[in-house]
Amino acid sequence: FAIGRKLDQDLIDELEEKLIAADMGPATATQIIDEVKAAYKARAFKDPNDVYVFLKDKIRALLGGPDAGGDIRFAATPPTVVLVVGVNGSGKTTSIAKLASILTKEKKKVLLAACDTFRAAAVEQLEIWSQRIGVEIIKAQTGADPAAVAFDAADAAVARKVDVLLVDTAGRLHTKENLMQELGKIQRVIKKKLPDAPHEVLLVLDATTGQNAIAQAKTFREVVDVTGLFLAKLDGTAKGGVVIGIRNEVGLPVKFVGVGETPDDVERFDPDAFAEALFE
Amino acid sequence: SITEKLTAAFSRLTSRGKLTEANIQEGLREVRQALLEADVNFKVAKDFIASVTAKAVGKEVIESIRPGQQIVKIVHDELVALMGPTDGYIHWQSSGPTVILMAGLQGSGKTTTCGKLAKYLVKKGKRPLLVAADVQRPAAIQQLQVLGKDLGVPVYAEPSGRPPKICERAIGHAKETDRDVVILDTAGRLHIDAALMQEVKEVADRTKPDEIFLVCDAMTGQDAVNSASAFHAQLPLTGVVLTKLDGDARGGAAMSVKAVTGKPIKFVGLGEKLDEFDEFHPDRMASRILG
Ligand SMILES: Nc1nc2c(ncn2[C@@H]2O[C@H](COP(=O)(O)OP(=O)(O)OP(=O)(O)O)[C@@H](O)[C@H]2O)c(=O)[nH]1
Numbered sequence: 308f309a310i311g312r313k314l315d316q317d318l319i320d321e322l323e324e325k326l327i328a329a330d331m332g333p334a335t336a337t338q339i340i341d342e343v344k345a346a347y348k349a350r351a352f353k354d355p356n357d358v359y360v361f362l363k364d365k366i367r368a369l370l371g372g373p374d375a376g377g378d379i380r381f382a383a384t385p386p387t388v389v390l391v392v393g394v395n396g397s398g399k400t401t402s403i404a405k406l407a408s409i410l411t412k413e414k415k416k417v418l419l420a421a422c423d424t425f426r427a428a429a430v431e432q433l434e435i436w437s438q439r440i441g442v443e444i445i446k447a448q449t450g451a452d453p454a455a456v457a458f459d460a461a462d463a464a465v466a467r468k469v470d471v472l473l474v475d476t477a478g479r480l481h482t483k484e485n486l487m488q489e490l491g492k493i494q495r496v497i498k499k500k501l502p503d504a505p506h507e508v509l510l511v512l513d514a515t516t517g518q519n520a521i522a523q524a525k526t527f528r529e530v531v532d533v534t535g536l537f538l539a540k541l542d543g544t545a546k547g548g549v550v551i552g553i554r555n556e557v558g559l560p561v562k563f564v565g566v567g568e569t570p571d572d573v574e575r576f577d578p579d580a581f582a583e584a585l586f587e
Numbered sequence: 588s589i590t591e592k593l594t595a596a597f598s599r600l601t602s603r604g605k606l607t608e609a610n611i612q613e614g615l616r617e618v619r620q621a622l623l624e625a626d627v628n629f630k631v632a633k634d635f636i637a638s639v640t641a642k643a644v645g646k647e648v649i650e651s652i653r654p655g656q657q658i659v660k661i662v663h664d665e666l667v668a669l670m671g672p673t674d675g676y677i678h679w680q681s682s683g684p685t686v687i688l689m690a691g692l693q694g695s696g697k698t699t700t701c702g703k704l705a706k707y708l709v710k711k712g713k714r715p716l717l718v719a720a721d722v723q724r725p726a727a728i729q730q731l732q733v734l735g736k737d738l739g740v741p742v743y744a745e746p747s748g749r750p751p752k753i754c755e756r757a758i759g760h761a762k763e764t765d766r767d768v769v770i771l772d773t774a775g776r777l778h779i780d781a782a783l784m785q786e787v788k789e790v791a792d793r794t795k796p797d798e799i800f801l802v803c804d805a806m807t808g809q810d811a812v813n814s815a816s817a818f819h820a821q822l823p824l825t826g827v828v829l830t831k832l833d834g835d836a837r838g839g840a841a842m843s844v845k846a847v848t849g850k851p852i853k854f855v856g857l858g859e860k861l862d863e864f865d866e867f868h869p870d871r872m873a874s875r876i877l878g
Pocket residue numbers: 393394395396397398399400401402423426429476477478479511539540541542543564565566567568572693694724775777
C-alpha cells in the first residue's frame with residue numbers, strides 16, 4: 308500500500324475510492340476520510356504508511372470489541388440454540404455445515420433442524436451435510452410448517468441431550484412482510500420450548516452484497532434477536548466493507564467469516580485481518 | 588429523493604442562460620452520491636457523471652421546468668440509454684436445439700432462473716430440456732429435478748462425470764428426444780477460481796451455446812464489476828439476468844455490469860416462484876437506481 312507514494316491530497320482521494328470500492332458506502336467512507344483529512348491537516352502523518360496504520364486502527368476499533376469474532380455463546384444449560392437467518396442464497400445452509408463441523412471437532416453433540424420446508428431440495432441439501440459431518444437432523448417433508456419443525460427439533464434437542472441445535476431457515480427477502488412474520492414465529496416457538504433460546508441468531512450475509520445489507524440487518528433485527536453476522540463468501544474479491552455500516556447503524560458484530568464451500572472454510576472474525584485485507 | 592436534492596442544488600440557477608460545468612457541479616455531486624448509495628461501481632459512476640456533464644453543458648436552461656428537473660431528465664435518459672434497450676431476444680437455432688448456458692457466482696439464482704426460463708419458453712411453445720450440470724453442490728441435481736417435475740419439463744442428469752461431457756451428452760439426448768432448447772445449469776463459481784473458470788469455459792467450448800447468460804444478484808455491490816468483467820473475459824456472454832429484484836436493493840449492479848460487459852440485461856428475477864420472471868425494463872431500473 309502506497310509504497311513510494313507521496314503523502315498528498317491525491318493519495319487521500321484515492322483512499323476514499325478504495326474505501327468505497329470495499330463497499331463501505333459513501334457515508335461511512337466520507338466519515339472515515341474526514342478523520343484522515345483532519346489528522347493530515349494536524350500534521351499527524353510523516354509518511355503514507357502512517358495513514359495506512361491510522362486507517363487500520365480506525366477500522367479495527369470500529370469492528371472490534373468483546374462480541375466480535377467470539378465463539379458461539381453457549382447456554383448455561385444445554386442445548387444451545389443457534390438460529391440461522393438471511394436473504395436468499397446468502398450461504399445459510401453451507402454456513403450451518405461449517406458450524407456443525409467446528410462444534411463436532413470440539414466434541415460437542417450437534418443436532419440440525421431443517422426448517423427450510425419451502426425451497427426445492429433444501430431439506431435434502433442439509434441432510435447431505437448432516438451425513439457427511441456425522442450429525443443428526445430433524446426434518447419434515449416439503450411444505451410442512453417450519454415453526455412446527457423448529458418445535459420438534461427443540462424437543463428432540465432436549466430429549467437427546469444435544470449440546471448445540473443449529474436451525475436452518477429458508478432464505479427470505481427482508482421486504483417480504485409475511486416471510487419475516489414467519490421467522491418471528493419460528494423464534495417464538497423455539498422460546499416456548501426453551502425460554503432462553505435462541506442463544507445466538509446469526510444473520511448470514513453474502514460478502515458481495517452492497518449497501519442493501521444495512522437494510523437487511525435492520526429488518527431482520529426487528530423480527531428476531533440477531534446477535535451477530537456470519538459474513539460468507541469472503542474468499543471472493545468482495546471486501547465486505549458494509550459490515551462497518553452495519554456495526555455503526557445496527558450495532559451488530561461479525562462473528563464468523565466463510566471462506567469457501569467446504570465445512571472447513573470458516574474462520575472466527577478477526578478485525579485485524581479484515582482491516583488488512585481491505586487495503587490489499 | 589434525487590429530484591428534491593437536485594432542485595435544491597439548482598435553486599440558484601437563473602432561468603436565463605446555459606448550463607455550465609460550474610453551475611451543475613454541485614448537482615452532479617448529488618447524483619454521484621445517489622449512484623454510490625445505489626451500489627453503482629465508483630468508476631462506472633465517475634464515467635457516467637462525465638458523460639452526463641458533456642451532455643448537459645451548453646444546453647439552454649429550459650424555462651418551463653425547474654433546473655433540477657432538467658438535470659434529472661438528462662441523467663435519467665442517459666441511464667436508460669446505458670442500460671437499455673429491452674431485449675429478451677434469444678438466438679433461436681433453426682436446426683438442432685438452441686443451447687443456453689447459465690453461469691455466475693454462488694447463490695446468484697442460476698438454478699431457479701433455469702426453471703423460470705424453462706417455464707417462459709414452454710409458454711412460447713418451446714420444448715426445453717433442463718440439464719443438471721452442477722455436480723458440486725449437495726442436492727443441486729435434485730433441486731433442478733424438483734423444478735422440472737413441477738413444470739413437466741424433462742431434466743437430464745448423470746450419476747457421475749464432469750460438466751463438459753455431461754452437457755455435450757445432454758445435447759445429444761435433446762436431439763434424440765426432440766427437445767428444441769437445452770438449458771445448462773452450472774455450479775456457482777468464483778471468477779478468481781482458475782480451475783472452475785476453465786471448466787465452464789470448457790462447457791462453452793464443447794456445447795457452443797447460442798446464449799450465455801451471466802446470472803447476477805441485484806443486491807451485489809462494488810464487486811459486480813470484478814466478477815462481471817472476469818466472466819466476460821472468459822466466456823462469450825450474450826446477456827445478463829438480474830435476480831432478486833423483488834427486494835429493495837437499488838440495483839446499481841445493473842449499471843455496473845452493463846457498463847463493463849456491454850451485454851444486454853435480458854431478463855429479471857422478481858421472486859422465488861417460477862412465473863416471477865420478466866424482460867428487463869431499463870426505464871424502471873433507471874428510476875430505481877436514482878432512488
Ligand atoms: N465461495 C464460497 N461459496 C459459498 C460460501 N458459503 C456458501 N457458499 C456457496 O453459496 C451457495 C449458496 O449457499 P447456500 O448454503 O445454499 O445458501 P442459502 O442461504 O442456504 O440459500 P437459500 O436457502 O436458497 O436461501 C452454494 O453454492 C454454496 O456452496 C463461502 O463462504 N464461499
